[in-house]
Amino acid sequence: MHRTASDPSPDSPSAGKESGASDDYRIAILGGGHLGRAFVAGLIRSGMEAYRIRIGEPDATRQLSLERDYGVVALADNRDVVEQADVVLVAVRPTALAAVLPPLQGSWGTRRRLLVSLAAGAMITHLRQWIPGSVTVARAMPNLAVELGQGVIALYIPDPVAKVDRMLLEGLFGRLGRLFWLREESLLNVVTALSGSGPAYFFYFMEQLETAAHALGMERDMARALILGTGAGSMALAQEAKGAFQTLREQVTSPGGTTAAALTHLAQPDFSDSIVAAVRAAYERTRDLVDPQSETNP
Ligand SMILES: NC(=O)c1ccc[n+]([C@@H]2O[C@H](COP(=O)([O-])OP(=O)(O)OC[C@H]3O[C@@H](n4cnc5c(N)ncnc54)[C@H](OP(=O)(O)O)[C@@H]3O)[C@@H](O)[C@H]2O)c1
Known part of the structure; x- marks a missing residue:
């Protein structure tokens, strides 16, 4: 892969700290399966307070286990999860996107929000059909080592990116491992296959x-x-x-x-x-x- 990251460079990935952007943002994670759970584990392990995280997960056993193990709130109705969130991480299978995103149409409201899809293969243009223009849409490709704060995470966000969004994402994903910004969305498919x-x-x-x-x-x-x-x-x-x-x-x-x-x-x-x-x-x-x-x- 040629050099693709912009700011920071791929040789100096973003690390660790939240700075500048609100450091009390709320996170919704849609999908409490393997990756959703690894995100919760990684965020809690990094010191994030449990009250800041809500999970949307239809399976009652998984809801209970997430609540018991991490002290977060897990709910079956994604609308209740999204309403309070500043950042929504979508960790459902790519084929579930068409069922998960359209029912949220009325939940976005007018305040500033970010949606980051972690689903392999689903392009921004594809996601956009279900997300209002007021919501900034990004894609990230992590791996399961986020659970231990040792993931590698590639992030793509179409320009223009507000500085506050960039800082928030760097703070959030920096808790979970090494973050690499991509300039081209198509490279996310290579990242998916590699890391x-x-x-x-x-x-x-x-x-x-x-x-x-x-x-x-x-x-x-x-x-x-x-x-x-x-x-x-x-x-x-x-x-x-x-x-x-x-x-x-x-x-x-x-x-x-x-x-x-x-x-x-x-x-x-x-x-x-x-x-x-x-x-x-x-x-x-x-x-x-x-x-x-x-x-x-x-
Ligand atoms: N696993 C990885 O290492 C990895 C790495 C990078 C990216 N990803 C991406 O992450 C996404 C999730 O992968 P995964 O391995 O975590 O899959 P998974 O274990 O199948 O988890 C998906 C979860 O979403 C739940 N779900 C289904 N419909 C839902 C809905 N309407 N609302 C909320 N949650 C719903 C599923 O519940 P049910 O099982 O009851 O349907 C399941 O608990 C995929 O898009 C994948 O491309 C995964």
Whole structure:
């Protein structure tokens, strides 16, 4: 991906603090599934007061569990959730947007509000058909690590963006991880395929390593601990070095050694083709996610 972020640059993502914009804004999260819950967890973990967060979630069991675990209010009627909110985060599946957004027509009122869709594939023009012009519409693509304040979040907001909105969004998402502004909406599909789905790619690789170690006689718990430690250490090295991943790989690979033996299997065209094909498949999938037919094969 070429440089796409504007202010701040992709090399210096926004971090952490709310400044300037109202720091007592109220948040509505529509959808208390995997991502909605991760947002609640991340915001509470960051020190946000529970009274500032309301969730719209139809499932009574999930409502109860969100209220019990985080002290937030969870309601079945999205209108009651949106009415008090300054920022509305939409965390429902893309196919649910057409059911979730139109009934809110009468709930927006006249005061300043922001709606941020977290749904993969749903373009701003698509969302706009259901949202009045008084509401600023943005899109963000996070990943599940927002739960721990370690997400990566790409944000796109069509110009012009009021400074107060920009500051509010940077403060809000900065609580949940590293924020990258995109200049082109189309790049959100690449982000979705890379960092949105990305944790699953790492988890899959870890699963396979665990299976390999177990096949060589190691207890799964021990293998898991070693894999977690290796993953954390590798990330720390990569962060510190800031160089090409290839250079780091070569530093671990003595000619004729054990790593070189492993890489004769991994560094094969088939393997790299599979990775390229996987990311491309995720990217292409974003294009038809808002089609209700796609629910049968999510
Ligand atoms: N999961 C991720 O890692 C991830 C990462 C980036 C972006 N996203 C995006 O985030 C969105 C949600 O993904 P997810 O994985 O969290 O899906 P999910 O687990 O299926 O959660 C969606 C939630 O929305 C609820 N819902 C359905 N209709 C609703 C309505 N009318 N009002 C309020 N809530 C409603 C669902 O309830 P029912 O189950 O009862 O229908 C469910 O609890 C998707 O658009 C996805 O593209 C997800």
